[in-house]
Amino acid sequence: MCKGISILKARLKQELFDEYELEKRIVARAESEQPELHFMYPDPVVELPVEWDGQTLIMEWGNRGNKESKLPRTGWCRKESLDAGKWRWLKPEPCIIPANFGLEKGVWFHIDEGLEGVVVRDEQDKPHVYMLTQAASVYYENMTRHERMPVLVGQVI
Amino acid sequence: MIAQVSLGSSPLKQPLDNIHAYSILPRMIGHVDADCFYVSAERVRHRHLLGLPVGVLGNHGACIIAKSYEMKASGVGTGVPIWEAAKICPEGIYVKRDFRWYEVLSRKMLDVVKRHSPRVEFYSVDESFFQARSWTAKDASGLQRELIREVGVPVSVGIAPTKTLAKLISDSVKPFGYGVALTESARRELLEGLPVTEITGIAKRSAVKLASHGITTCDQLAAADRAFVRWLLTKRGEDLWWELNGTSVLPINVARPVHKFVSRGGSIGRASSDRQRVAAYVVRNVERLVEALDHYKLVCDQLTLSLLFRDAPERGQRVSLLGSTSGVEPLRQAALWLLPQVWQPPRAAVHYMHVIAGRLWPRWQSQPSLFDQPALRDPQQDTRTAALETVTQQVNASVGRFALRSGMTTPLADVHADPANEYDICDIYGKSCF
Numbered sequence: 001m002c003k004g005i006s007i008l009k010a011r012l013k014q015e016l017f018d019e020y021e022l023e024k025r026i027v028a029r030a031e032s033e034q035p036e037l038h039f040m041y042p043d044p045v046v047e048l049p050v051e052w053d054g055q056t057l058i059m060e061w062g063n064r065g066n067k068e069s070k071l072p073r074t075g076w077c078r079k080e081s082l083d084a085g086k087w088r089w090l091k092p093e094p095c096i097i098p099a100n101f102g103l104e105k106g107v108w109f110h111i112d113e114g115l116e117g118v119v120v121r122d123e124q125d126k127p128h129v130y131m132l133t134q135a136a137s138v139y140y141e142n143m144t145r146h147e148r149m150p151v152l153v154g155q156v157i
Numbered sequence: 158m159i160a161q162v163s164l165g166s167s168p169l170k171q172p173l174d175n176i177h178a179y180s181i182l183p184r185m186i187g188h189v190d191a192d193c194f195y196v197s198a199e200r201v202r203h204r205h206l207l208g209l210p211v212g213v214l215g216n217h218g219a220c221i222i223a224k225s226y227e228m229k230a231s232g233v234g235t236g237v238p239i240w241e242a243a244k245i246c247p248e249g250i251y252v253k254r255d256f257r258w259y260e261v262l263s264r265k266m267l268d269v270v271k272r273h274s275p276r277v278e279f280y281s282v283d284e285s286f287f288q289a290r291s292w293t294a295k296d297a298s299g300l301q302r303e304l305i306r307e308v309g310v311p312v313s314v315g316i317a318p319t320k321t322l323a324k325l326i327s328d329s330v331k332p333f334g335y336g337v338a339l340t341e342s343a344r345r346e347l348l349e350g351l352p353v354t355e356i357t358g359i360a361k362r363s364a365v366k367l368a369s370h371g372i373t374t375c376d377q378l379a380a381a382d383r384a385f386v387r388w389l390l391t392k393r394g395e396d397l398w399w400e401l402n403g404t405s406v407l408p409i410n411v412a413r414p415v416h417k418f419v420s421r422g423g424s425i426g427r428a429s430s431d432r433q434r435v436a437a438y439v440v441r442n443v444e445r446l447v448e449a450l451d452h453y454k455l456v457c458d459q460l461t462l463s464l465l466f467r468d469a470p471e472r473g474q475r476v477s478l479l480g481s482t483s484g485v486e487p488l489r490q491a492a493l494w495l496l497p498q499v500w501q502p503p504r505a506a507v508h509y510m511h512v513i514a515g516r517l518w519p520r521w522q523s524q525p526s527l528f529d530q531p532a533l534r535d536p537q538q539d540t541r542t543a544a545l546e547t548v549t550q551q552v553n554a555s556v557g558r559f560a561l562r563s564g565m566t567t568p569l570a571d572v573h574a575d576p577a578n579e580y581d582i583c584d585i586y587g588k589s590c591f
Contacts, residue, residue, distance in 0.1 A: 008205055030209050030210055030227055030248050031208040031209070032205070032207070032208040032209045033207075034205050100205060106243045106247060107239060107243045108250050109250070109253075110199075110203065110206075110250055110251065110252045110253075112203075137574065137575060138571050138572070138575075139218035141218075142217050142219040142239075142426075143219070143239055143251060143253075156576060
């Protein structure tokens with residue numbers, strides 16, 4: 001799977017920082033001159049950057065704790081379930097989660113472009129993003145010891 | 158004198174002195190060695206990895222095969238499993254290896270070096286030797302800067318009268334350093350106190366032999382009696398003795414030396430006792446071997462299958478073939494015949510294998526076997542096999558490498574699903590070393 005992502009600060013527009021208070025997500029890794037932003041599922045505010053409908057936005061990541069909501073209480077969507085039509089009632093729309101690094105079980109792996117996701121709307125018509133997952137390749141499983149992996153955009157791990 | 162400099166800093170620490178110490182200046186040899194090449198190659202296309210601790214993972218995603226200096230500083234070594242590396246260096250970024258990309262940059266580096274010299278040896282994917290037309294520190298740093306400007310890969314450069322000395326220099330000035338050893342004093346300074354294991358060609362066993370005679374450093378080896386070194390380490394050791402003492406005996410190989418063996422194989426990932434999966438790997442490696450033999454236009458008279466087990470001693474066995482061949486079918490049959498002979502005990506878990514073609518001949522020079530008479534075989538079967546191999550080659554040449562492969566390899570669907578598995582370090586042809 002993928003517990004969290006990191007994206008280079010330079011990839012996000014300044015307006016997003018003001019609107020979503022992203023400054024607190026900025027971290028500096030080692031000696032790198034390029035600050036990153038971390039978006040983790042266990043964060044107090046669960047969000048992800050999303051490229052959807054021609055723009056980059058920050059959206060709530062899945063549904064972590066709202067029991068009242070009709071949305072599935074998870075942050076991930078199995079590609080097999082999506083393909084089987086189990087999410088059809090939510091009218092999912094494809095999106096891309098831009099990212100440079102992914103985190104799984106303490107291992108940061110490189111992401112070329114981003115991850116595939118779906119956007120669905122809650123009762124208030126607010127969009128939420130779910131990260132698509134698939135069965136892990138042998139390589140990914142060896143690397144992270146997880147049997148599921150995100151669906152990468154134009155990249156095979 | 159050996160100089161270590163960083164990009165943008167001043168060149169040599171000392172001026173070139175005593176340039177005429179050798180009565181006749183020998184031909185100088187340069188050695189270019191990319192700094193943490195796989196990581197540097199990833200940084201060429203992903204600039205944001207610069208300054209980060211980066212580890213490149215091997216064929217199965219389990220072990221570090223190359224690491225950045227930042228990751229090395231945190232204590233992660235080559236060969237360390239990723240789950241240990243992630244604990245030692247939690248900020249580290251792990252990248253899947255991509256030998257196709259590394260070859261692209263390797264050949265670009267080679268092109269730049271070839272502009273500087275008429276004689277260049279493609280030693281390995283990240284190293285080359287060249288005949289140095291000029292040998293000042295400025296030349297070495299100029300080449301270094303040209304490579305970083307045109308290819309983007311930082312390298313270290315050593316220039317000396319011999320290959321061995323040049324390589325020792327480039328190793329000792331890493332990262333992104335250069336050095337020139339022109340004089341006797343510079344040579345002595347380089348060798349002093351340097352462990353003999355730093356010399357390419359002195360492995361653990363030779364080092365133990367030398368140590369038992371009190372020789373542990375390069376200067377001690379260079380000062381030892383030549384005949385004694387030959388007695389102890391054979392001609393190979395004597396060659397290194399000459400090289401350490403500034404006399405070039407190892408030539409720059411502009412073409413790859415003729416093969417004695419061609420081998421394909423390696424780790425099969427998780428150790429397996431599954432008959433079909435191991436047999437599938439054998440056939441896959443035979444197909445890769447045949448491709449290599451075709452590339453070199455060679456045929457073989459012998460085939461060896463070697464298996465390494467997780468829980469039993471390594472075993473290997475050789476078989477003589479019925480006539481010289483590079484055909485998939487006879488080599489597949491031979492390898493599968495060897496498999497049960499070598500796989501002992503039968504329940505042992507295989508985790509490494511090598512399929513090795515031996516007694517090689519140029520295809521045009523191959524000697525037909527007295528027993529390889531068409532009358533002894535089924536001519537129809539021969540025709541069918543030949544037709545199948547031809548069609549396979551044509552389809553693969555048109556659609557892509559291994560697009561069509563033996564049905565026996567279907568248990569490896571997971572391996573074939575990943576295009577990166579189709580291109581390994583040994584598929585980068587022309588290197589004089591591995």
